[in-house]
Amino acid sequence: MTPNLARPGVLARQPIGDFRTEAGATIPEVTVAYQRWGSYRVDADGTSNVVLVEHALTGDSDAASWWGDLVGPNKAIDTDRYCVICTNVIGGCQGTTGPGSAHPADGRAWGSRFPAVSIRDQVEVEKQFLDSLGITSVFAVIGGSMGGARCLEWSYLHPEVVAAAAVFAVSARASAWQIGIQGAQIAAIENDPSWHGGDYYDTGTAPNAGLATARRIAHLTYRGELEIDERFGTTPQTGENPLGAHRSAGQRFAVESYLDYQARKLTARFDAGTYAVLTDSLNRHDIGRGRGGLNRALSEITVPTLVAGVDTDILYPYHQQEHLSRNLGNLLGMAKIVSPVGHDAFLTETRQMDRILRNFFEQVDPDAPGAAGQIEYYI
Structure with missing residues (x-):
């Protein structure tokens, strides 16, 4: 089945039906907003060329804008080679069902009736979205901050779907400080x-x-x-x-x-x-909840995963990415983004991010073009 995807770069809304949250609430008639770039392809072994890009807290589905130096033809996330899809997260305000959306029962905004959602819920909504399009395989998930938390949960929840992951500037769980x-x-x-x-x-x-x-x-x-x-x-x-x-x-x-x-x-x-x-x-983020603790849960992630952090990050300090790297079940490598900018460096330090992502794709895609210069991995 070839999915009926929106035209490249056009914001589209996909109905996915009702969704039940991890905590037991039901959100009826969910719609997911998304954009895509590049042509969809499935290889003979059933592996697709879909790359899911996961946005951060105040991001949206327009990854070609907020990561414009990295997403596009011949760029690190190459839209000539991959079908890049970015959804607006559940609870969002850029087209996906959220507290400001009309409630199906009365047409008024959900407001206080909108349930709490977890990072796991965000991933399961996205999985339901892909299912509604007939996409059963994802070549890679890539994201930073809240998007990185979604990448970790994707790898734990659906290793049968995800072939590789790149996780930036996030931790295994929310710390008390966060x-x-x-x-x-x-x-x-x-x-x-x-x-x-x-x-x-x-x-x-x-x-x-x-x-x-x-x-x-x-x-x-x-x-x-x-x-x-x-x-x-x-x-x-x-x-x-x-x-x-x-x-x-x-x-x-x-x-x-x-x-x-x-x-x-x-x-x-x-x-x-x-x-x-x-x-x-984000406060509910905890990869180890109900899974025997952080280290056990991380060790059970078999998806090949690249981890990168920022040396000056205050929000998600670099030692938290070091913890991920020591405990993930299938670590590709760890990279350090060196920048005075802090947490936002995964968005602003595009030259370093370009090298990191090109090396990531070179490792997970045998046919990918060679990386533009090697980066140092800290393993």
Whole structure:
């Protein structure tokens, strides 16, 4: 069966039916938004050329935009060779069913009725999506941060489907520090007077002040301390004086203005309810839950897996990727992204990412073009 895929680069929505979450809630009539690039192919042995790219927390299905230097013809994730598919995650706000979607029962937004979802749920929805298209084989899953967590769960849950995985800047489970900092972001949203218990969609207002605060907190964990200090230091924002006789919200340091800018960008394109749902998904991430613990679960992953981390990552410190590399059942290798940028380096350090991904494909695809220069693996 040849799947009826959307035209390359076009946002499409695929109905997949009802979905039951890991915790026992039912989400009826789920729709998954996705984009694809490249032509679909299945080899004689049944192996497809599908590469699933998994987006991070505030990402979307347009991988050719947010990973534009890596996804495309003759690029590291080569759309002349592979059929690249990227879905918007369940709970999202870019076309997939989420808290802002219309509930089938009454046409009003799901709001507070939308169930909690786990990383495992995100993967199972994506598996149901592929099943609905008739895709039974995936050549590789690739992703960072929340996308990396999905890659790990894909490898554990469906090794019969996934042939290889590349996991960037994530851990085997959420640490207490991560849960704490992410819980503070959720609290910022839920304490906004416009939250209305999650049922704000028909009020004419949205908890954007809370979402903006959450983004400011989060962005500091996405970037490196050295990078932020070197860029801004204690410099005042142009035309403002944060050292005056009285503190004022209108008199900012340059770094505060920068964080305000990042907050405005997110609130213009993202839904607060989705941010709360997906951040909670990250807090629930634990590859070892119900599987005999972290190390046992990791050892049972037989899918060949590349792991890479960022040396200055505050949110998912490099030692967490080292833990993955020591315990995965089938490690291809481990790479270090060296950057002052911090966690976001898997999105911004495209030259290093290009080399890492080309080497990954060279290892898992015998017919792939040679890598552009070798990288050092830390095994």
